[in-house]
Amino acid sequence: MDEHYADAPAPSLPAAAVSRQVQRAAERKARKEAARLTREQLRAEVEQGMQGFCLTMGLSTLSAMMEEDADLLCGGPKGKHLGAARQAKRHGYETGSIPLGCIRVEVQRPRVRTLDNRRELPLPTYLAAQHGEVDFAAIKAACVAGVSQREFAPVARALVHPPPDTPLRDLSKSAVGQHFIRATQGQLEILNGRRFDGQRVLALYLDGLEVAGHRVLAALGVLASGEKQILGVREGSSENGPLCRAFLEDLVARGLSAEKGLLVVLDGGKGMASAVRAVFGPRALVQRCRVHKKRNVLEKLPSQARDQVSRRLSELWALPSPANSRRSLESLARELTLAGQKEAGASLREGLPETLTIQHLGLPSEGTLIQSLVTTNALESVFSVHEQIAHRVKNWQHGDMVLRWVAVALLKAEKSFKVMATAAELEQLATALERHANRVRIASKETSSALHALQVA
Numbered sequence: 214m215d216e217h218y219a220d221a222p223a224p225s226l227p228a229a230a231v232s233r234q235v236q237r238a239a240e241r242k243a244r245k246e247a248a249r250l251t252r253e254q255l256r257a258e259v260e261q262g263m264q265g266f267c268l269t270m271g272l273s274t275l276s277a278m279m280e281e282d283a284d285l286l287c288g289g290p291k292g293k294h295l296g297a298a299r300q301a302k303r304h305g306y307e308t309g310s311i312p313l314g315c316i317r318v319e320v321q322r323p324r325v326r327t328l329d330n331r332r333e334l335p336l337p338t339y340l341a342a343q344h345g346e347v348d349f350a351a352i353k354a355a356c357v358a359g360v361s362q363r364e365f366a367p368v369a370r371a372l373v374h375p376p377p378d379t380p381l382r383d384l385s386k387s388a389v390g391q392h393f394i395r396a397t398q399g400q401l402e403i404l405n406g407r408r409f410d411g412q413r414v415l416a417l418y419l420d421g422l423e424v425a426g427h428r429v430l431a432a433l434g435v436l437a438s439g440e441k442q443i444l445g446v447r448e449g450s451s452e453n454g455p456l457c458r459a460f461l462e463d464l465v466a467r468g469l470s471a472e473k474g475l476l477v478v479l480d481g482g483k484g485m486a487s488a489v490r491a492v493f494g495p496r497a498l499v500q501r502c503r504v505h506k507k508r509n510v511l512e513k514l515p516s517q518a519r520d521q522v523s524r525r526l527s528e529l530w531a532l533p534s535p536a537n538s539r540r541s542l543e544s545l546a547r548e549l550t551l552a553g554q555k556e557a558g559a560s561l562r563e564g565l566p567e568t569l570t571i572q573h574l575g576l577p578s579e580g581t582l583i584q585s586l587v588t589t590n591a592l593e594s595v596f597s598v599h600e601q602i603a604h605r606v607k608n609w610q611h612g613d614m615v616l617r618w619v620a621v622a623l624l625k626a627e628k629s630f631k632v633m634a635t636a637a638e639l640e641q642l643a644t645a646l647e648r649h650a651n652r653v654r655i656a657s658k659e660t661s662s663a664l665h666a667l668q669v670a
Contacts, residue, residue: 278338283323311342397617409468413437416476418592425609439632448612454484461492471496474646501567513557535572574645582634598626
């Protein structure tokens with residue numbers, strides 16, 4: 214039976230059916246060939262780098278999605294429209310662009326118009342792609358690293374690393390500048406919007422930075438954990454008491470508290486010290502920066518006497534007893550005055566007790582913490598980061614520009630902050646400050662009771 218069927222002639226097919234079979238076979242072969250070529254092309258893209266491969270695949274997918282949007286609006290692919298589902302008609306193609314990193318990539322998007330040809334309909338996919346934001350972070354990082362806004366385009370292209378012949382549109386110099394302003398303004402707002410509710414701040418450093426005639430005040434806090442944090446910045450003179458007071462009041466409004474005691478380290482400005490006392494009251498202790506004080510004294514001495522006086526100042530500040538230290542420093546001030554160096558002696562006497570505040574807290578003199586709390590170097594080292602990243606800026610236009618650059622520098626420096634001291638030293642500082650705050654609280658109650666008794670009498 215098998216042989217019978219094997220010898221039987223094959224049934225003949227109509228010519229039209231044969232033609233369709235041949236056409237389908239040809240289509241299958243063409244699709245396989247196209248798929249093979251596509252894989253080869255994609256493999257070549259992968260060999261050049263994953264970034265270029267992902268960009269190619271992304272643009273290809275975007276193009277296909279825009280075509281699907283056009284098909285849905287027009288009731289089907291071109292030439293196969295379904296009348297009932299058709300809302301619009303195709304109207305050719307147009308070159309558009311979408312943001313990619315810090316550049317724009319040109320794409321060919323299909324145009325679709327209403328059937329009455331009165332208006333053009335948007336493609337949802339193209340609109341979504343248009344909503345992408347330019348990479349502000351990359352622009353900020355490049356400009357901070359020293360790339361000029363005029364020469365930013367090559368850097369942007371290198372960051373995207375597009376495949377060859379990808380049509381690109383570079384951002385203009387003004388656009389780069391606007392995006393940098395937006396990015397740095399955001400950094401400034403983040404910095405000056407930080408909250409400190411529930412955080413125990415043990416020490417507060419206040420100091421100023423001079424930039425092109427603009428004075429910027431900055432505050433750095435030391436938390437109970439030993440971590441350092443930038444608390445905020447404000448433009449103005451460090452000697453301006455009302456401005457410093459407004460700055461401190463803003464920190465208080467954002468949650469900074471001296472309820473359990475606070476050590477405030479200053480560079481020596483009288484306006485700053487008065488502002489600290491006005492805002493925080495007696496619970497805040499002021500520690501004058503010894504480095505600034507020594508510098509002020511030595512500047513008023515002849516060069517041959519500076520080394521000896523510098524050594525004596527360091528030795529006397531290192532004495533464990535604050536009373537002995539104060540007596541010895543006052544004696545040195547008298548010696549300078551009698552030697553004809555009246556300005557140096559007066560400079561040493563000015564604010565002398567505030568240079569000894571840290572010793573009254575009873576912290577170990579050999580610890581690393583006390584060395585960090587008698588100077589504003591912790592904040593000045595942060596200022597050096599600003600000098601590193603802004604040294605190429607020559608045209609400082611206004612105070613807002615200065616504030617934005619300083620904010621970027623301080624936040625960058627903050628990323629490399631280390632813990633201030635050991636847990637034991639921090640616990641000792643916290644205990645000493647709380648003990649001082651309790652004494653102030655008791656004294657305040659006693660004073661209130663005495664006043665009340667006088668009023669009753």
